[in-house]
Amino acid sequence: MRRRAGAWIGALVLVLAPGWAAGASLHGRASTVLQWWERAYDGRDITPLSQYLSFVASDLWQGQDLSIRGYGQLTKDLTGGDPWRGKVFYLYADWNDLWGGSLDLAAGRQFVQNAAGSAVMDGADVHLRVAGPVAVRLFGGGDVQYVNEYNSGDALGGFSVYLDGLDHTFAEVALFTKYDKYDLARLMAGASVSQDLWDWGRAYGDLQYDYLGDTVSETLLGLRLFPRAGWIFTGEYFESLPVFDSTSIYSVFATERYKEGRLKASYDVVPNVRLYAEVIRAWYGEGDRAFEGEVGTRMFDVYGARIDFSLNRRRGYGGELDGFRLVAGRDFWNDHLFIEGGAEYQVFQRQEDRDDDSTSAYWGYVEYRWTRTLATSVRLENLVDGGGENHLEGLLRVDWDF
Amino acid sequence: MRARSLHVLGAAWLTAALLAGPVRAQEFTHQTHREEGVTDCTVCHEPGALTIVPDRKACLDCHEEDELATYTFGKLKTHGPFWATEHERDAEASNANCSSCHEQKFCLDCHKGDPKHQRPDMHVADYLEIHPIKAWGNEDACRKCHEVSFCTDCHKRFRGEDLKVLSHRRGWSDKPVGTGGRRHAEQFQADPDSCRQCHPGGILSSHQWTSDHQREARRSLTTCQSCHPRGKVCLRCHSATQGLKASPHPKNWNSNHERLARASDERTCEKCHEPKGRDPVCQRCH
Numbered sequence: 301m302r303r304r305a306g307a308w309i310g311a312l313v314l315v316l317a318p319g320w321a322a323g324a325s326l327h328g329r330a331s332t333v334l335q336w337w338e339r340a341y342d343g344r345d346i347t348p349l350s351q352y353l354s355f356v357a358s359d360l361w362q363g364q365d366l367s368i369r370g371y372g373q374l375t376k377d378l379t380g381g382d383p384w385r386g387k388v389f390y391l392y393a394d395w396n397d398l399w400g401g402s403l404d405l406a407a408g409r410q411f412v413q414n415a416a417g418s419a420v421m422d423g424a425d426v427h428l429r430v431a432g433p434v435a436v437r438l439f440g441g442g443d444v445q446y447v448n449e450y451n452s453g454d455a456l457g458g459f460s461v462y463l464d465g466l467d468h469t470f471a472e473v474a475l476f477t478k479y480d481k482y483d484l485a486r487l488m489a490g491a492s493v494s495q496d497l498w499d500w501g502r503a504y505g506d507l508q509y510d511y512l513g514d515t516v517s518e519t520l521l522g523l524r525l526f527p528r529a530g531w532i533f534t535g536e537y538f539e540s541l542p543v544f545d546s547t548s549i550y551s552v553f554a555t556e557r558y559k560e561g562r563l564k565a566s567y568d569v570v571p572n573v574r575l576y577a578e579v580i581r582a583w584y585g586e587g588d589r590a591f592e593g594e595v596g597t598r599m600f601d602v603y604g605a606r607i608d609f610s611l612n613r614r615r616g617y618g619g620e621l622d623g624f625r626l627v628a629g630r631d632f633w634n635d636h637l638f639i640e641g642g643a644e645y646q647v648f649q650r651q652e653d654r655d656d657d658s659t660s661a662y663w664g665y666v667e668y669r670w671t672r673t674l675a676t677s678v679r680l681e682n683l684v685d686g687g688g689e690n691h692l693e694g695l696l697r698v699d700w701d702f
Numbered sequence: 703m704r705a706r707s708l709h710v711l712g713a714a715w716l717t718a719a720l721l722a723g724p725v726r727a728q729e730f731t732h733q734t735h736r737e738e739g740v741t742d743c744t745v746c747h748e749p750g751a752l753t754i755v756p757d758r759k760a761c762l763d764c765h766e767e768d769e770l771a772t773y774t775f776g777k778l779k780t781h782g783p784f785w786a787t788e789h790e791r792d793a794e795a796s797n798a799n800c801s802s803c804h805e806q807k808f809c810l811d812c813h814k815g816d817p818k819h820q821r822p823d824m825h826v827a828d829y830l831e832i833h834p835i836k837a838w839g840n841e842d843a844c845r846k847c848h849e850v851s852f853c854t855d856c857h858k859r860f861r862g863e864d865l866k867v868l869s870h871r872r873g874w875s876d877k878p879v880g881t882g883g884r885r886h887a888e889q890f891q892a893d894p895d896s897c898r899q900c901h902p903g904g905i906l907s908s909h910q911w912t913s914d915h916q917r918e919a920r921r922s923l924t925t926c927q928s929c930h931p932r933g934k935v936c937l938r939c940h941s942a943t944q945g946l947k948a949s950p951h952p953k954n955w956n957s958n959h960e961r962l963a964r965a966s967d968e969r970t971c972e973k974c975h976e977p978k979g980r981d982p983v984c985q986r987c988h
Binding site: 511514515542546547549553555560618648650684685 | 835
């Protein structure tokens, strides 16, 4: 793992060095973050100090759309004896419009996804526009798992054919495969479509098929309507079945399909005030069901302030919930200062309990922008658990944009 | 000749324009900006703004008010003013939709590592208290953002009965065998094959635990995997070579297990079964 990271950094330096010599540009954000909270299972105070860096280096090669993009984290818990730990979320070269503008290439650590699956990989991702709006995509590389690191035989790959650049239509058919120590762990097929219905709606759907388990593992059908100005109606049906690697014993176990239906309506009373209502029905099999509902309002830019308020309710399998959420925030001093506060309260009863408990949270957030490129923010939050105990947690952060 | 043609064309254009009435507004497209060299999205879309919709002030930095009046702006589809709290379904609904416009950084800034708001809006109040209600039966929703270790770091430190999972609270392993005998767990350790003396054919007596754990496992198998990553505890009863030899397979297993078996080179099968040539269950068909 460490050797691979060194290889990526070495490659990065090799690519960047001539670019910088030729006047490349470098932009990004460096964030220093100190957090503190009380760990639930042992009550210990945790205070991780983290340094984040995200950047994009462009104009590396005159006449070429080539850039290097990276995002990583170094962190250490100041209250523990653990060493600094690092993660590279992504670090890849992004080279577009090659071969007469028909080929895009991304190489390095990156997040990839197609209609059949997604992963973080160390590898290459190629898009080729074949004819008209039709494009094909091929990616492959090492399967990155931050927690378990990865082995030499952990690999993944994907292939898809899709429509690129159409204003009102998207369609993709795809394959996705994963290997676990050289054994075929997953082979998924997927399709994704989205079609605008003139100017009054959109229909969309996703389908994933697990080839090794010979079953449809995920289905989504949706319809969104904009019948009149200010109104949006959404209806969706969703099904999923967990997929396990073929190398896991869990892949041979019987599982239940989760199903969900959802209806939502929202109405913009005036351009800055939205009312909405949503109901969800979930089916867990063997007659067990749950109902969830939420109504609320979102006010945006009311005398410069944003105010969200919602009421929620849940009944059925898993447990009961009733509560509200209120968030209000506003910019001051020509956007130099942003202040936000919020409160949440929930009464709950878990499936196996007979008594109601309640939990709540209250927080305040202040961000001050010293200059266009330098900002400091503080967030303090008090959580009140089911037993009525308070748990204070917070965050201090300095952002520097360059 | 050329001048006369121009006059004719001009007159035709003027007539058409007068007949058509006021000048029709043009529809705004990003393409025009790109062609004019405005390729930095943040010129209009202010970083950190509450909405993806550019502030009109951003337009007026470069354009006159009169010019803006000649444009119409497309109807918002996925990026309404409160996109930040509503985008989940859009992201789920179409895998390629976000990536067609956004770099992956755009997603990862919030969903991995950047703790500006510490937790997403869906995690209300003290979510540690509430999460079993939401996760019950649909842990895949948790897995969309969290790695497995996020759950196991905490769950592995709890005793099973403290997790308030029904099956774990009524564990068979602590019950005595018969009347006043060893605990089931001790009996299993001493002689795994003795289970079938009391439970012929892998059939359990009417313990509530039997149906509870089956229902929980079928709905929440990913939760089982969180604490039992290799599933050894499952194999005490569900192995074909020891214990109760109770089959955990789905109903259509006979017709669809071949692909899984081939994919792992039958190594997954052999966690429970003898190699194919020797296992009597496999020999029924193979």
